[in-house]
Amino acid sequence: MVTAAEGAGAKGAGAAVEIRNVTQAFRAGDSDLPVLDDISLSVRPGEFVALVGPSGSGKSTLVRLLAGLDRPLFGTVEVDGVRVTSPDPSRALVFQDPTLLPWRTVRGNVAIGPQTRRALARSRARIDDALALVGLTDFADAWPAQLSGGMAQRAALARALVNDPAVLLLDEPLGKLDALTRRVLQGELLRLWQERGFTAVLITHDVSEALVLADRLVVLSPRPARIREVVEVGLDRPREQSAPEFVALRARILALLDEEATTQPDELEAAH
Amino acid sequence: MASTPLTAASPDTPPARPAAPPPAEPTEQTEHAEPTVQAEQTVQGAARIHAALQKVTHPVRINPILTGAGILAWIAFSVLTETVSDSPRLPAPDIASIHRTTGFTAITGLVVAALAAGLWALSATRGRLGARAAGRVAHGSAWLFGAAVWAVFWEISTAKTDVLETPYFAAPQEILDHLWSDRRILAESLGNSLQLLALGFVLGLIAGLATGVVIGWWQQANYWVHPILMFLGPVPTLAWVPVIFALFPTAYSGAIFLIAVSVWFPITVLTRAGIVSVPRSYYDVTQTLGARSWFLVLRVSLPAALPSIFTGAFMALGSSFVSLTVAENFGVNSGLGWYLNWQKGWGDFPALYAGIVVLVGVCGVLLTLLFRLRGWVLRWEKELTRW
Known part of the structure; x- marks a missing residue:
């Protein structure tokens, strides 16, 4: 895959x-x-x-x-x-609510997809790419509770797109x-x-x-x-x-x- | 959230620049002067904002009168302990005990005063260390003074006048004397207690988490386990004692079980409650990202239930202390609970108080540690700075 x-x-x-x-x-x-x-x-x-x-x-x-x-x-x-x-x-799904897992940082949320396939280690670059794609590179280590609505939705988008x-x-x-x-x-x-x-x-x-x-x-x-x-x-x-x-x-x-x-x-x- | 749509929408683009100079005055001069003036105003604004924020976020005000009074009160306590002669009505053993530690007690008072004064002096320095010291002094000065007043009252009412009569009341010196002279047996008891508590707590925690997850996830397991939980869980530990010490091969294993049960119950109930209330959307979204059942159980439902699990852990810690002292009084002949009971048998109240002081310290420290752990694990839950 x-x-x-x-x-x-x-x-x-x-x-x-x-x-x-x-x-x-x-x-x-x-x-x-x-x-x-x-x-x-x-x-x-x-x-x-x-x-x-x-x-x-x-x-x-x-x-x-x-x-x-x-x-x-x-x-x-x-x-x-x-x-x-x-x-x-x-088939990625983005909801009206970003539904980021609040105990994971932005990067941790984007990493869910690779992690479920046990591909976390070799997906580092992919995750960075996805974050860059939605302009959240500087906020990779922020908690979801710290994000504005727009940023949270961007993170949700990156999380969906990392699975290509x-x-x-x-x-x-x-x-x-x-x-x-x-x-x-x-x-x-x-x-x-x-x-x-x-x-x-x-x-x-x-x-x-x-x-x-x-x-x-x-x-x-x-x-x-x-x-x-x-x-x-x-x-x-x-x-x-x-x-x-x-x-x-x-x-x-x-x-x-x-x-x-x-x-x-x-x-x-x-x-x- | 909605108030900063621009930064929200594009965090990587620079903030909006001030608009171009107003077109009303198109002369060259104003066109050149305008941006610099604006920039200066912005910097001034930033400095003012910084100062104002400093006042809001660091409302640290050291009350010099209260802090000074606290330090003086501790010095007064030391002087009083050392110079005023003890009540002649005290029985001989108490007199001897007080004599042994009077000097030490006076020094303790002076050390407290010196520490407070040192911290106060440190708070005058700049930087992070000074700020932390200032925070501590500002927050603790009322306690410093209050504790000194209490210590003076205690010293006068026991050692100096014997108004609060021996043997039921003990002077601070006597408790210190016993803490020192019984240090071996107290340390040993403390070690045994902590070992028993740790074994029981960890076993109960693991069992509770496992049960809570299983009955939170599988309806069939819930059908069988939930009624048992509801009926057996709240039974007080003391009621189990005769049964457990009859059924278990050794008193020690029975004691571990007793503590584990009292931990298992609240952890199970609150783990289940936490898991049942996880929003369904968390499962939906992780499933569409490829998650299978184990991921959902361990990496979605368990972390989502953590706030609830920690509430259970606080309840469990409290009930585990109860079970510990109960278990140590029946069968397990060591530990702080046993020490208290043993000293009670001798009618040695100062020693009893010394044991209680150690127990209070242990409970307080463990609870504080659990609070710290919770704060760290659930740091994502805190109200952090929002962007």
């Missing part, structure tokens, strides 16, 4: 993701709560796809299935033709950051994606963010989530948020989401 050429981050390292007829439901108290309803989606290798939808629509559930943390009730998830049944370091993932799953990774930090990190994410060539699946409720980053937007309906529409963005990067095409696209997607939000009378009933 660990070769000499690693860390070069050759373009085209991304994997194809295939979601086929996935349905997922949970039991909430006495009632069954359907969350995903027959979702099918193909993501090309190295593509950047964003899932947007109202909050509580089951976006995070889908990402957990992709990560292999949960298994779907019906349907399959495949990555490069292999069915996903358990978590794997080739083929798929990077981003579950609202910038959701809790202030507007300024968020903009900076959006740029960073784009740069990392372009440099490393992984397939990226981003979950967000921020339509602008999705439009700045993604190749395609998948608009989901409220719970139980169905794919409402898939929108090709087709704008050159870096994208200017004030460009007329951008504004028009944004308005169209927001209209789609609004429409969905108002035509869901049964949503509350389903939750009870």
Whole structure:
């Protein structure tokens, strides 16, 4: 798994993701709560796809299935033709909360991946590279409790990237950051994606963010989530948020989401 | 956190520079003068900020009256001990005991005064050593004075007037006398106690951690062990004594078991509690990074449970002292607990107090060490400087 050429981050390292007829439901108290309803989606290798939808629509559930943390009730998830049944370091996940282990320094957190493969000793350079990649070299020995929100999320990103993932799953990774930090990190994410060539699946409720980053937007309906529409963005990067095409696209997607939000009378009933 | 978004977002880029000179005055002069003025202002600001922070973070104020009074009070104690004659009502053995150590006691008082004065003088020096000394003096001066007042009262009420009557009360000299004359047997008892305590504590700790982890992780194990834990754990040590000394081949092994049980219970309960409350996201995130079960058990759940485990360790240390003295009184004929009981049998109260002084010292030192260990192990938990 660990070769000499690693860390070069050759373009085209991304994997194809295939979601086929996935349905997922949970039991909430006495009632069954359907969350995903027959979702099918193909993501090309190295593509950047964003899932947007109202909050509580089951976006995070889908990402957990992709990560292999949960298994779907019906349907399959495949990555490069292999069915996903358990978590794997080739599919990295970054949460909304950085979830750094507080008793490990930044470097210790980034080292978790190599350590689980007993490759800590020969991964020193990789870990340093990952820290440098997100600009945390000077904070390698800091405790997570000392970091600001943006820095903590950078550390979480480095921790995911040190495994050189083929798929990077981003579950609202910038959701809790202030507007300024968020903009900076959006740029960073784009740069990392372009440099490393992984397939990226981003979950967000921020339509602008999705439009700045993604190749395609998948608009989901409220719970139980169905794919409402898939929108090709087709704008050159870096994208200017004030460009007329951008504004028009944004308005169209927001209209789609609004429409969905108002035509869901049964949503509350389903939750009870 | 949110107040410093710029530094937060890009820690490796230099801080934002002051904006270019205002465009309102585009003359060459102002363009050149402006940056230097700004720079000077910044430096002045930094010096002022440093001074202000110094006041906030080092509010050390040595109270000269209190510190001076403390030192003088200890000198007064020494003078009083040495010059005022002892009460004629004291029985002959006590008189003899007091006589042997009066000089030593007076010197002890002077040493305390000299140490305090020396530390006070040191605090006037610059640098880290001086700052530490200043902190110590500022913090300890009230205790210095209070302890001296107590020592004077103690000396007068026992040796000098016999208001607090012998044999139930003992003068400081008598306790010092016994600490010295019984030093062999006290040291031996201390050694035996520490050995027994260490054996029992370590065994109980290992067993407790193992049980706590197992029942925290496996529902099936929890089903069987938890009820046993809840019913047998809180049974007082004293109640086990007859059973244990009947079941165990030697009294010593029984004593180890007794201490181990009293350590095992709190450690198990709090290890389990700590592990059960580990956020699920820690497991999720480490699993996606490639972690398998052993990593999750040993490198995620155990460290995450450490704050809780330390709470258990403090409780365990307390109950292990109880078990130790109980065990030493039944069957194990050595150690501090045994010494106390033995001296009680002779009705030798000053010796009893001497034994208690040693025991108090041991408990205090061990508890302090545990606090230090906790502070170091859980240093990531502290409120540190945030960036």
